[in-house]
Structure formats: structure tokens, C-alpha cells
Amino acid sequence: MKKLTRIIIGISVVGILWLNSFYFLPKESLLYLKSDMNDFKKSIMPISIILSIAITFLIIFDLTEYKGKKWSKIIYILYIGIMSFIFYPMISDTILTLGLKTNRLSSNESITKNFIITVKDNFSDLNNTVWGRIPNKTYDGEIDKLKLSQTEYDLVNEKQEIELKMEKGIFGIPFNPIMKK
Numbered sequence: 001m002k003k004l005t006r007i008i009i010g011i012s013v014v015g016i017l018w019l020n021s022f023y024f025l026p027k028e029s030l031l032y033l034k035s036d037m038n039d040f041k042k043s044i045m046p047i048s049i050i051l052s053i054a055i056t057f058l059i060i061f062d063l064t065e066y067k068g069k070k071w072s073k074i075i076y077i078l079y080i081g082i083m084s085f086i087f088y089p090m091i092s093d094t095i096l097t098l099g100l101k102t103n104r105l106s107s108n109e110s111i112t113k114n115f116i117i118t119v120k121d122n123f124s125d126l127n128n129t130v131w132g133r134i135p136n137k138t139y140d141g142e143i144d145k146l147k148l149s150q151t152e153y154d155l156v157n158e159k160q161e162i163e164l165k166m167e168k169g170i171f172g173i174p175f176n177p178i179m180k181k
Contacts, residue, residue: 016094017094032100040103040173049088109168114163115162129148146179163180164180
């Protein structure tokens, strides 16, 4: 493949990956709890790593540049490895978005989860956002964020336990959390 063609394909792929990371993933993640998304992202990590290496290899590798002495081959392989590491977050976000979108294609059942409100956003009432935790679930980082309607937001307080009704998708990941009345 000619170098100019590889550059154009590389820029196109990076553009699509950036569009996904900054436009599609934030819209899709509104329908899921952060902890469920993190669990799913951990489970698809091997797929993300393999695809990151494969896509980077297909875009960057050129046999004519690979020919040479032993050290130039090692440096070229290290270059592909570093570029794979750089592309990994964007490719991981793309796979996560596709997985979450696929999960919502069919709903098997409805489930109910308890949700303990830790923080109620009192600074900007326009958001109607609360943060909290699901009991007996381990959190590695950020706690779950839940957007409520104005009437639901007015009814809840900090340290209150509410019930969330969620749908279970194809991959078993619950989505669309709605406060049960």
C-alpha cells in the first residue's frame, strides 16, 4: 500500500475513533450505570487489546520499511507497539460503544436494584443528578450517577435508599435505570 493511502486511511480511522469517543459513547453511557459499564469494559479488555494491535499493525506496517538490520526491525516493532498503546483507549471506547448498543437490542427481563444516594447535586438543580452506590457492589473508581426527573429529584434526599427498575440486555448488562415509585 502506498504511503499516502496509508496516511489517509490512518487519519480516517483516527477521526472515526475520536468521533465515537467524544460523541457516541457519552450519549450511549447515559443509559447505563457507571459501575456496570466499568465491569463490561474490563470483560472486553482482551478483545480491545487484540484489535488495537491488529488495527495499528494494518495501518502502520509496511514491508519495505521493515526490511533492514536487526535493530531497525526491533525499533519498528517497538514503534507499532507504542502506537497500539496510544490507539488503545479510542479502540476500547469504540468496542465498548458497540457492545453497549448491541446489549440494548433486546431486553430479556426487568430487574430491580437498590440504590443508596450518596450525594444530591444541590448546586445546579437544572441537572437533577444524584450520585450513589448499589449495596454489596465493589467500586474501583467513580460512583454511579443517576439522572432523575424533576419530581423524582424533589422526592429524594441524601443517604436515602431507592429502588431502580432496569432492563437486562443481551449480554446481561442492566440498562435504562428508572426510579421505582
